[in-house]
Amino acid sequence: MINVGLLGAGRIAGVHATAISSHPSSSLIAVADINHAAAQTLASSYGCEVRDTEQILADKSIDAVLIATSTNTHSELMEQATAAGKAVLCEKPVDLDLQRARECQVRIQKTGQPVMIGFNRRFDPNFAALQYALSEGEIGKAELLSITSFDPAPPPIEYIKVSGGLFKDMMIHDFDMANFIKGEAPIKLSAIASSIVNPEIEKAGDVDTAVVTMQYLDGSMAVIKNSRRAAYGYDQRLEVLGSGGLLQAQNMLENTIVKSTENGVVSAKPTYFFLERYMPAYRAEWDAFMDVITQKKDIPVGMDDGVIALAMAEAAKLSLAVGEPVELSKI
Ligand SMILES: NC(=O)c1ccc[n+]([C@@H]2O[C@H](COP(=O)([O-])OP(=O)(O)OC[C@H]3O[C@@H](n4cnc5c(N)ncnc54)[C@H](O)[C@@H]3O)[C@@H](O)[C@H]2O)c1
Numbered sequence: 001m002i003n004v005g006l007l008g009a010g011r012i013a014g015v016h017a018t019a020i021s022s023h024p025s026s027s028l029i030a031v032a033d034i035n036h037a038a039a040q041t042l043a044s045s046y047g048c049e050v051r052d053t054e055q056i057l058a059d060k061s062i063d064a065v066l067i068a069t070s071t072n073t074h075s076e077l078m079e080q081a082t083a084a085g086k087a088v089l090c091e092k093p094v095d096l097d098l099q100r101a102r103e104c105q106v107r108i109q110k111t112g113q114p115v116m117i118g119f120n121r122r123f124d125p126n127f128a129a130l131q132y133a134l135s136e137g138e139i140g141k142a143e144l145l146s147i148t149s150f151d152p153a154p155p156p157i158e159y160i161k162v163s164g165g166l167f168k169d170m171m172i173h174d175f176d177m178a179n180f181i182k183g184e185a186p187i188k189l190s191a192i193a194s195s196i197v198n199p200e201i202e203k204a205g206d207v208d209t210a211v212v213t214m215q216y217l218d219g220s221m222a223v224i225k226n227s228r229r230a231a232y233g234y235d236q237r238l239e240v241l242g243s244g245g246l247l248q249a250q251n252m253l254e255n256t257i258v259k260s261t262e263n264g265v266v267s268a269k270p271t272y273f274f275l276e277r278y279m280p281a282y283r284a285e286w287d288a289f290m291d292v293i294t295q296k297k298d299i300p301v302g303m304d305d306g307v308i309a310l311a312m313a314e315a316a317k318l319s320l321a322v323g324e325p326v327e328l329s330k331i
Pocket of ligand 1: 009013032033034053068069070071073093119169274
């Protein structure tokens, strides 16, 4: 049995607690959160103890730590946990500061402990099947990748203020998805963006709608479209045009009923948000992390993936500021 400590007891920690508790080879031993009440609530739901982070890290019987705290704590906690001999699964993004993330990468490498980054969308069954079909050459060579990623509604302004901005908080998933599908990072990125959903987001110094185009060494391209609002729900689609055809991953719908009448043909909306849409992916992500620990499998998404996605977010931010394409190697 792999004994697990959970750091953080917020929104996403609850999702991970479910995956940890329902896996046959892992046991959730303790949770820590600076918000003691949040830790207490999670602990009573999952039958684990409330401890502080230091106690969890000092406990030799705890094999692995899942970091689901606020983003500004990730690097520090990854360094502490790996130094204490724990395997780590850490939520995205690695950090808000690229330099700090690179320092963290070097420090954790020295410990030799496995570290996986929580880019859960790689474990979505549809996206994984699309990536596999492309890698098997089923549509020839990828020429144009399109990623659509729209949230149903913007988060509270208080969240926006500490999120690190749309590119690091939201589009970071799509940067990683592009790297996953293409099997490489782009050489050049170009961004346009504005706040057209909510003027308060602009006042907070962020954008809510953005398009990033990317070019690869072989001349192929990708486009990522993000919006913090889609009236019909959570829109998460992929499309790859290849030399021999097209691959598309469509939205998951609330149900599969299609109503056809003289007025037209109507289907259900996409599942509401990430908790609903990606629940199977979060479970598969935990399964993969457990395989790394128990079967010594390769880490499917590691610190290098986390750092490169953060560099792409930084490049997109810079491109928006200077109004020109930015080469990733310059970041
Ligand atoms: N992969 C995904 O789909 C996904 C989805 C949502 C959030 N996230 C990421 O997960 C992280 C948490 O997001 P959330 O939405 O759950 O936020 P949240 O605010 O609901 O929860 C974060 C929790 O961390 C606690 N915390 C902060 N600093 C701490 C510290 N030093 N020690 C212990 N606890 C501490 C807070 O008190 C809070 O309870 C963020 O980095 C976010 O980017 C990922």
